[in-house]
Amino acid sequence: MKIAPHHIGAYCNDIEESIDFYVDVLGFRHLFSTETMEGDKPLKMAWVKSDDGVVIELLEQEDKATVAAARACLxxxxxxxxxxxxxxxxxxxxxxxxxxxxxxxxxxxxxxxxxxxxxxxxxxxxxxxxxxxxxxxxxxxxxxxxxxxxxxxx
Missing domain, CATH: 3.10.180 (2,3-Dihydroxybiphenyl 1,2-Dioxygenase; domain 1)
Incomplete structure (x- = not known):
């Protein structure tokens, strides 16, 4: 079995602000945005990609406790x-x-x-x-x- 990197997930407080940061400041391309569910919670998601292929999945939930928990462990x-x-x-x-x-x-x-x-x-x-x-x-x-x-x- 060959395992290869796919993406990095990062929870954020404001997905539009994060998209702007990764695109305008770091030069990533905005691949797409969507809204879906994470279990029973609405989830906003956007994917950005660097020229070298680093993919970051940006995630925003209404429940900001998820952001705080992610910040504490990442x-x-x-x-x-x-x-x-x-x-x-x-x-x-x-x-x-x-x-x-x-x-x-x-x-x-x-x-x-x-x-x-x-x-x-x-x-x-x-x-x-x-x-x-x-x-x-x-x-x-x-x-x-x-x-x-x-x-x-x-």
């Missing part, structure tokens, strides 16, 4: 950026607070990555990868990590 998801300075400027322009970073992070490997895993980091060597990372929050409180991984190998 640590973060990460998006790859080609230029950290560019995303920092974009966030600053739109008044999005940066929670931590950007800072350099070394990611040493306990074993070399193979060619089949070259999509994990843009540039890597046997010893590891040099990264630049930072964290910020989406409009629903979801924690997002921006990773610039084209800095080089250790």
């Amino acid at each position: 640590n973060h998801f990460a998006v790859r950026v080609p230029d950290m300075d560019e995303i920092v400027a974009r966030l600053n322009e739109r008044g999005v607070a940066i929670e931590a970073g950007p800072f350099d992070a070394l990611c040493p490997f306990d074993r070399p990555l193979g060619e089949a895993d070259s999509d994990v980091f843009t540039v890597y060597g046997d010893g590891g990868a040099k990264l630049k990372i930072m964290f910020f929050r989406g409009p629903g409180g979801e924690r997002i990590e921006a990773v610039q991984d084209n800095i080089g190998a250790l």
Whole structure:
């Protein structure tokens, strides 16, 4: 059985605000929106997709306790950026607070990555990868990590 990533789910307080954030700030495409049911509760849903294929399912329920519960358990998801300075400027322009970073992070490997895993980091060597990372929050409180991984190998 082959398991492949499909999407990331993120509960939000206001789905239209979240769609605008992912499209206007992060450059995702809005694939579609719909209204459905989650059990016996009405659910608004929208799917957005990055140029590199990251798909995020945005979810809004009238019962905001679901958002609070999701915020309490979701640590973060990460998006790859080609230029950290560019995303920092974009966030600053739109008044999005940066929670931590950007800072350099070394990611040493306990074993070399193979060619089949070259999509994990843009540039890597046997010893590891040099990264630049930072964290910020989406409009629903979801924690997002921006990773610039084209800095080089250790």
